[in-house]
Amino acid sequence: MKTLLFFISAVALSGAAAAETPQPKLIVAISVDQFSADLFNEYRARFTGGLKTLQQGAVFANGFQSHAATETCPGHATILTGVHPTRSGIIANYWVDYNAPRPEKQVYCAEDETAKGSLPDKPVVSTVHLKAKTLGERMKRFNPASRVIAVAGKDRAAVMMGGELTDEMWWWDNGKFSTLTDRKTPASVQKINDELAETVASGLPAPPLPNLCRPFVAPVSVTAKKSVGTPLGPLPPKTPKGMRVRPELDQATLAIATRLTDDYQLGHRSTPDLLAVSLSATDYVGHNFGTAGPEMCAQMMALDQALDAFLKHLDASGVSYVVMLTADHGGHDVAERNRARAIPDDLRVTAAVGLKALNEAMDYGKNPVFRVDDPKSDTIAGDLYLNPSIKGKKRRKLIADARRWLTGKNDMIAAVFTRDQLLAMRAPTLPPEAWSLAERAAASVHAARSGDLIVLLKPRMSPIGAPGEGYVATHGSPWDYDRRVPILFWRPGMIGFEQPNSIETVDIMPTLAALIGLPVPTVEIDGKCRDLDAGPGSTCP
Ligand code: ZN
Numbered sequence: 001m002k003t004l005l006f007f008i009s010a011v012a013l014s015g016a017a018a019a020e021t022p023q024p025k026l027i028v029a030i031s032v033d034q035f036s037a038d039l040f041n042e043y044r045a046r047f048t049g050g051l052k053t054l055q056q057g058a059v060f061a062n063g064f065q066s067h068a069a070t071e072t073c074p075g076h077a078t079i080l081t082g083v084h085p086t087r088s089g090i091i092a093n094y095w096v097d098y099n100a101p102r103p104e105k106q107v108y109c110a111e112d113e114t115a116k117g118s119l120p121d122k123p124v125v126s127t128v129h130l131k132a133k134t135l136g137e138r139m140k141r142f143n144p145a146s147r148v149i150a151v152a153g154k155d156r157a158a159v160m161m162g163g164e165l166t167d168e169m170w171w172w173d174n175g176k177f178s179t180l181t182d183r184k185t186p187a188s189v190q191k192i193n194d195e196l197a198e199t200v201a202s203g204l205p206a207p208p209l210p211n212l213c214r215p216f217v218a219p220v221s222v223t224a225k226k227s228v229g230t231p232l233g234p235l236p237p238k239t240p241k242g243m244r245v246r247p248e249l250d251q252a253t254l255a256i257a258t259r260l261t262d263d264y265q266l267g268h269r270s271t272p273d274l275l276a277v278s279l280s281a282t283d284y285v286g287h288n289f290g291t292a293g294p295e296m297c298a299q300m301m302a303l304d305q306a307l308d309a310f311l312k313h314l315d316a317s318g319v320s321y322v323v324m325l326t327a328d329h330g331g332h333d334v335a336e337r338n339r340a341r342a343i344p345d346d347l348r349v350t351a352a353v354g355l356k357a358l359n360e361a362m363d364y365g366k367n368p369v370f371r372v373d374d375p376k377s378d379t380i381a382g383d384l385y386l387n388p389s390i391k392g393k394k395r396r397k398l399i400a401d402a403r404r405w406l407t408g409k410n411d412m413i414a415a416v417f418t419r420d421q422l423l424a425m426r427a428p429t430l431p432p433e434a435w436s437l438a439e440r441a442a443a444s445v446h447a448a449r450s451g452d453l454i455v456l457l458k459p460r461m462s463p464i465g466a467p468g469e470g471y472v473a474t475h476g477s478p479w480d481y482d483r484r485v486p487i488l489f490w491r492p493g494m495i496g497f498e499q500p501n502s503i504e505t506v507d508i509m510p511t512l513a514a515l516i517g518l519p520v521p522t523v524e525i526d527g528k529c530r531d532l533d534a535g536p537g538s539t540c541p
Helices: 009-013 037-043 050-056 072-079 135-142 155-162 187-202 211-216 240-245 247-263 281-289 294-317 335-340 355-361 392-408 419-423 437-442 505-515
Strands: 026-032 058-064 094-096 106-108 148-152 168-172 273-279 321-326 382-386 413-418 453-457 484-490
Touching: 026 072, 026 155, 026 294, 026 505, 037 058, 037 294, 037 484, 050 294, 050 321, 050 484, 072 155, 072 505, 094 382, 135 148, 135 273, 135 505, 148 155, 148 247, 155 168, 155 273, 168 247, 187 240, 187 247, 211 294, 240 247, 240 281, 247 273, 247 281, 247 294, 281 294, 294 321, 321 505, 355 392, 382 392, 392 413, 392 453, 413 419, 413 437, 419 437, 419 453, 437 453, 484 505
Parallel strands: 026 273, 026 321, 148 168, 148 273
Antiparallel strands: 058 484, 094 106, 321 484, 382 453, 413 453
16 A cells, blocks of 8 residues: 655654655545635734644645636535536536526525525525536545535535545534435434524623733724624524524534534544535634634634644544645625725625616616626626627627726726637636736636626725625625635644645645545546655655
8 A cells, every 4th residue: 555755753853764654544634615825824823722723734825726716615615626616616606507497596506406495595505517426436436435514604614525435524504403305313313402492592702802812802883783893792582593604503514524424433434534514604704703803813712723723623532634724715804994994995795786776877777688697786796797689790799898898997997808808718827826817817718607797896996885784895706805715734743834826725635635545546536645744754745
């Protein structure tokens, strides 16, 4: 059997030659939703738990979700497939399919819209849209004895990290953890769900605010009714939606992952196993309160402690494991706090570049012909679709006119590309930070799923034009605050190093595959294996 050169720190410290360590028997792939490289850098010196431990390994502080559509579904799909969204087909969280067999033409990335009763906001969860093989699928096709488990705070994260052959797939579903329609509930999951039902019924006290987060307390008004910048209050009884911003969500996700790891005895047999975990609370905190307040600070500290308990459990199990941690995309703080803090050009889009204004300008105000993926949204950011009933010369003229109109709104819009223009582009040759806007957009374009036009807002331009009670900040832009994510690899005993040069999240899959000797044809992927050996050896083939 092939062994890998991993340098054991104890041996190195004693001055002896490097020792060979056997292949890990368990790969743990963790995504922290919206954990930007900016958040990692801000908090990395303050972590004392799991996120301190992981920094003892290979630290790539400049990881890139290289594509323009920096959303949860495309981002999660890059991590364990090794391909960009243009190849995975997961170009956004939602897209428009005029051929969908139902009146609603908006399609959710992790649904099967042909399944009875499936709707974008109430999906029959499925892996059918994912057009690339995940690491778990490759492992199981190579050796069917490998076990693959995916647990997440969101269905789309579990689907895109696990893929088609996942043995157990679980996600938070507004009060409990759910799975695919044809699956049974193990007793261990049922027990956690019963406990969660009690928690939701009774509510929770306000989470503690760590001392180091106290200086961040400074209320900022976002709307007349909503301000951010204050510690979280108690969770009222029977408000499962409120759990999403609570540290208990990540704790419960990790509890399910831990129980299933034990149930399936992951890592205890001769074939390697995979545990994929996505932790969603960071994303919900970012959307609801922004990234720079005491809410996010408390979330970072809680995440660090939850991961610490999780890693300690893995250590106690005696399994030989490797952990990879990254994020599906980055994030950006609320415009109002940024404006109050030396970033006066941090703005929100206005209706002047909205869908209604565009359709009116094209003389289709009463019977709008352009739409975005969300039928309730007026914001044009990302894919813009022209109704397919308009054909031929008229279609070409409308697309050209709309493009000209949007390009003219250059106080808010940075670039407008046609889908066909992006599909014709070649793969970039420079590292991801040097990609042009067109190259970023081309990495998340798809012939059958993308809009006729792809619209990119200017940097620091929030697509949430008029925030309500809910989301006040978001991601999804082609700018580096949304593209840059940490990528950490750690194995107990490994000699750590930091690599400041950029790598991509599509590099993660081939890097992990190499650790377990799993062959991956390079033509099938966009990423490259990255060497995790600090010394003269290499963990890549
Ligand atoms: Zn996300």
